[in-house]
Amino acid sequence: MSSENITIYDIASDAGVSIATVSRVLRGEANVSEATRKKVLEVIDRRNYRPSSIARGMASKTTHSLGIVLPKLLNPHYAMIFTGAQEEARKLGYTMSLFPWSSLDTREYNPAAMLAERRLDGLIVCVEYLPHDHDVQVLAALRDLRQYMPVVLIGCVPPSYDFPAVTNNSASMLQAIVRYLTELGHERIAFIGGVEEDNDPLRRDVGYENGLRDARLPYIASYRIYCRGTAEDGAAALNRMLDSLKPEYWPTAVIALNDLVAMGCMAEAGRRGIAIPDRLSVVGCDNLFCAPYLTPPLTSVNTHQQQTGARAVQLLISGEDKQETAGWDLVERASCARVRP
Amino acid sequence: MSSENITIYDIASDAGVSIATVSRVLRGEANVSEATRKKVLEVIDRRNYRPSSIARGMASKTTHSLGIVLPKLLNPHYAMIFTGAQEEARKLGYTMSLFPWSSLDTREYNPAAMLAERRLDGLIVCVEYLPHDHDVQVLAALRDLRQYMPVVLIGCVPPSYDFPAVTNNSASMLQAIVRYLTELGHERIAFIGGVEEDNDPLRRDVGYENGLRDARLPYIASYRIYCRGTAEDGAAALNRMLDSLKPEYWPTAVIALNDLVAMGCMAEAGRRGIAIPDRLSVVGCDNLFCAPYLTPPLTSVNTHQQQTGARAVQLLISGEDKQETAGWDLVERASCARVRP
């Protein structure tokens, strides 16, 4: 590291102009003569000068940096959202910082202080299903943050969150998955994952129930198991469900909250010697990179995460205060089969 | 958003003290009377004041923010490294920003400008295997960056990179894997992935060859296929290798550069009806979350990515200029078997 940072003053004196002029060429303003511009650029290049974004932020009150908080990066689903958001931010001339979910955790000393202090130009928050009590605290943290910067949400956003957002219409998605399975002849369709307390009309549960109703199938509580979103949770959930039912009532198809849960279900089925898809069809969600490499390859829903992230950035920058719904499509692979007659 | 940002002056005048005193309680300096401290904190809390990290950075010439550049976040391997680094940074009072690999790309207008302008307190760079010509440019970009901030590297760092680093001693790792397989009776062991030009003594190739030598097995060029690090690359590579050999010379074991390549190999083997592990053992690397959920569960090397990330942050903050080697351990699962007699 060089001992002394070179500043706009160094460039100005080297080029024999004022700092205002250097600033003008730096920002690409029009009213600079071609001769001076060339001279200044030459000096900048020769001295290897990099204007300080800190000082610029100080003076212009805008940092050209956005933030995103994700529940967990280790789930590739969120990594995809981040990647999409980051690329879009880059295109628009912004950088993107990633913050862990704990940044919003009100149980820590000062939930949003760090984020607020950063003076970001905007923040994207991916919301997950959360236990309701915690939810309220997160909402409070979000409202707090909103005093300092615009906030856009991504995910299954409940109506109580009056924020601009890119939501996934999980209801219509689930409804379509149920239809897909009933068309394959399934009548005992389980749904694993999610949080019970949530009563968002966009929620998967609503779509699940609508789907069953469409096919004139009964809603059976034993087929609806709530759990968190990891593979272990999925395996445990399926285990609980199967234990609680006589084998002749076992579901012929399972819809999983996400691919991780689906992986857990497949592992648990394997452990019990239940063949997939012959005796149990499985549908996941998120279409993770490993879905095609499972045995059998997992049918999943591509939720266009990168696009979702990119769109959230656009909403943030443009300042549009609206909620959009992300698209999705079912990727059929070998984990679902027509039910045995 | 509130229209006016409240500043240290607002707090000072509200509390009836000078801004210097507010600054003192903000930074937890000792020489402030308990009464004043309490009064100031009360005002800060009531006005919901958040000191600007921008202004603080301007005045103190330190931003308490680190950066990390990753080849690609979608590979969970890097997501793990990031997570470990971020958590450690947080513990030490720093935030961590993530930058895409393209930030170092010299083919873009100004490779490291964005990073340099950010005035980060330090930067971690994860280096991947790279084609050599590009490598040199990256090295140049890194040296350039180093003028502005300390840089720590993570990965398989060639000796030509005289940077502090957390390296993975891939040679000893590969050697151990080969030993593991030869102890299972394997004599035809293939190794898939990596870049040919690289001649780092820590490199996997060296370990692979040493391992073979230890077991008095010949090095057979056909068993060494180079490819990039995705599942598709792995599948194509195995495909090429098998096509080029008579079935009686097919390897009985494959070591893959990483779990993605291993997944590709497993898929390709499946396509050809080659049973794993009966006719082909497979070893991966990185121990991705999905490794236990493959069929069969994939034997892989846990490279302690989170620890690696955390350690890199420690080196960065402490300023120690040394290279450390990350630990690893083999996680045995069902994708490897004793070779048929």
Add this chain to the structure above:
DNA sequence: TTTTATACTGTAAGCGCTATCATAACAGCG
């Protein structure tokens, strides 16, 4: 009582930019 150390607190000079306003130079016009 005066001197001197001690504990607080205030004043003010930056940090490196942006952005406003003022100024200078020079053209075109009546």
Add this chain to the structure above:
DNA sequence: CGCTGTTATGATAGCGCTTACAGTATAAAA
């Protein structure tokens, strides 16, 4: 030739903090 309008440039006031440095009490020492 004086006037206005246009274009290029400079001077300078912040932006919201940190950090010497300079006080001003008050207590301890002489």
